[in-house]
Amino acid sequence: MSQGRLTRRTMIRLTLTGASLPLSGHAFAQDEGPVIAVANYPLAYFAERLVGDLAEVLFPVPPGTDPSFWRPSIADISAMQAAQVIALNGAGFSDWTTKVSLPRARIIDTSAGFADAYIATETITHSHGEAGTHSHTGTASYTWLDFGLAARQADALAARLIRAMPQSEATISTNLLALNADLAALDAAAKALRAPLAATASHPRYQYFGRAYGLEISAMEWDAQEEVSEDQWQALEQKISESGATLFIWEATPSDDARARIATLGLTDVVFPPLAQAPASGDFISEMTKSITMIAQSLDA
């Protein structure tokens, strides 16, 4: 895939640039052509669609690594610092950004415009010494699974790209229209699902999808590619009995045994990769379309 090659090539060049910065004494200088660093695959895809060949897209998370849990190396950080635009998902998606130094002037938080639409997750409360208790409130971060919100992220990214590359405004604007049309088609397809519906997911990734398209999705804390323990199966049975779920959503393709066991519980299952990481084949639109089609077919079956 051209994007993969581009991303790796950019990564190598920027990593080398970052590694040589201390030697040249220009660690803070921007001296390369347009580079757009992104925090997850949806943003990488949006950026690719928006800029085409006008700029290179840097998605530094290695294949097979979940961007939600990725921790950048110093070379990764140097490479991102050298980018002209750093596109973050926001909603707490890349919590490593709170621990690294990035140039504010080049950052775009693509979901900041709909911060009031974030979905809060569970809260942990604890205390230190005399200071009393305090809380850590989580936020569901897979915002792009609501394709309406994904379009708003694309809008925000496009606006920031135009600010960074004003000479390319016409191209970016035209590309944005095409991208938003594709996202609108996805949104329409998801809205056509036979909802309301109770479902259970292998991992809590689908909060925005569920809210946007009328699915009541409870979630397990499973790694789809690891063997499911008997305790976890029992917990699932309990959850099904409480929620009345008829659909099970896998984050990644599980073992055949696991799928067979799901069937014995009376559930229809589908594999719906949330695409925080790039798919092995296809792209954001084609893979999302495939997932929505599979859900629709399983509901109609």
Place this chain on the structure above:
Amino acid sequence: MNALILALAYLRFNWIRSLVLVAVAALILAVPIVSQVLLSGSRAALTDRAEATPLVLGSRGSQLDLVMNALYFSADRAEPVTMAVADAVWDTGLGIPIPMNTAFETNDARIIGTSIDYFDFRNLKLAEGRGLAVLGEAVLGADVAARLSLGAGDTVVSSPQNLFDLDGVYPLELNIVGVLAPTGTPDDEAVFTDIKTSWVISGIGHGHDSVLDAQADEGDIVAAASTLQFNRITPDNIDSFHFHGDPATYPVSAILFVPNDARASTILRGRYLDPENPVQVIVPRDVIGDLVDRIFRIKTLLDAVSLIIGTAALAAIALAIFLSYRLRAREMQTAFKLGARRGTITRLLAAETIILLSSALFISFLLILAVQTRGDKIVAWLLAT
């Protein structure tokens, strides 16, 4: 030649008197020029930096305190504003805000918590190591690094804000990752960290042992007063660091603002004209221009005082030399009786005077040269204290 040898022998024999005369004369000659050098340097340093800084936002109050703290890292600080102010001006799209938290010190150097946009803005270059990358790192200004003999790979510890505040801000050990090339500005005297690191120093962010007991039921919290907080950020514990509260409420001493153009600058200034607004926008060039004008009005007075004192001191030196000649009247008479002509005696006295004045001139030249060479550093230090 004989007169010079005899004069030197005499001055050496009376070395205390000679030394005092040379020192006093050297100071009288050097002080006006040194003060001129420092004042000119201060004016240049003040105005150059002020003109290179388009706008400063901060708490309404003393404009001078705000500018001196934001630009020259002086100890006098205005009340902090919050990150909400930086976010608000960022949202205007009129330019780039660069937040600064100057609340802390280490080894008598101010810790400047900022975003790495600051380094681009001031065009700071690295002389050693690399730039800031993760929480807990610091980059030293050139003079701080030289004074403390520290470089990449060393550490510095933030100073407590109050010696008696034992339960207050935790000292944080900062990992030095780079040293900046000298600039002859207050940046040489500062220790730079990411602004998030400065919030860790202030206690807003912290890292600690896990508060979830592996033996307890899922979600059970076992944190207590004994929970260990980390005072150094390492690759092993950085994941445990987190911040509390709304980031919009985190403190910021001042915000440098780089507008997109003159129109954006005017629009932003217009939005903060309301005296009821707790935030003000300052044009550093105007504030520092007023300060420099005052300094130079005072300088005129200082020049007059220096002239009077210098004249009086020179008269005192002339008197001392004259009196010493009177005291040496018998010595001269003896020389005359031994066959020395009046011209010889006059040459002897002239040689002594020339040696004294030449020595004073030479020392004053060295003093002026030393001040001129290190003028930037002295001015930066003067402005920061």
